[in-house]
Amino acid sequence: MFRLDGKAALVTGASGGIGSAIARTLHAQGAAVGLSGTREEVLAALAAELGDRAHVLPANLSDPAAPDGLIAAAEAAMGGVHILVNNAGFTRDGLALRMKDEDWQAVLDVDLTAAFRLSRAALKGMLKRRAGRIIGISSIVGITGNPGQVNYAAAKAGLIGMSKALAAEVAARGVTVNCIAPGFIATPMTDALTEEQKSALSGRIPLGRLGTPEDIAAACLYLASDEAGWITGTVLHVNGGMAML
Amino acid sequence: MTDTAEITKQVKEIVVEHLGVEEAKVTETASFIDDLGADSLDTVELVMAFEEKFGIEIPDDAAEKITTVKDAIDYIQKQKSA
16 A cells, blocks of 8 residues: 555655655655755755655745746656655744735745646646646645734645645546645754743644654655545645644 | 648647547547547647647637637648748
């Protein structure tokens, strides 16, 4: 079950905690992986760790031309993109009242618009093959909102709407489009919290702990697999029960 | 390359390959949707395939009017001879 032998997966934001866990998991299941991100040395280290079937594909997704170039590079390196994981994203938090237009736009550009452009470019090959998986890494805040994150919440909610519309457009071709909405995940950012802060956070999570990047990677593997072939246009909430949706 | 017979041949090849229909069904008057079983996504993909094959750009308003094999041939021929 859940083997990905012979498949090629492109993971954006692969230099980050969740992205690298996704890449490791898909690779462990037999997929070739394209590792994209802006920090080339981090990607190179991950590729070296994975060994065969790992390709470093640096890209700065705030550049409008980058998505088409990245898909072309991934197709050239791996012979196609069967699985696209739109994981790249960043935050630029601030209360709405004080948020600058450029902070709004920068987050929308990468977290939402680049995901659309990548999907559009990857779809051409997927439609021809009559198979494909597009997985967007959204966020719980795209559903529940979060103060200080109007831009990020809008982008992550937008990713869900886009995925549903796209799912409807391409379902007849065997291409599925889904999202994962992670809750609080332990990352270098949460490592900086005090024990007290961490336990306060865990107290809000019925399953009693922060999530791990591997929790998200496992969900991603499932949606990427042949076994998930009858699931499209959905959002898989992976949040320890923090929001039961 | 740009003569009508060659364009016709190539258009038909693309349609046969893309829609998976028998060559005999791909007559010049055949409608992609009504006669050849294409859906709206197929027609978009066909237009993109024509663009790629013939090195032309087919804007959306022109693409909408390409509903039969002959429409495609005529449009491509006009573009290539322009």
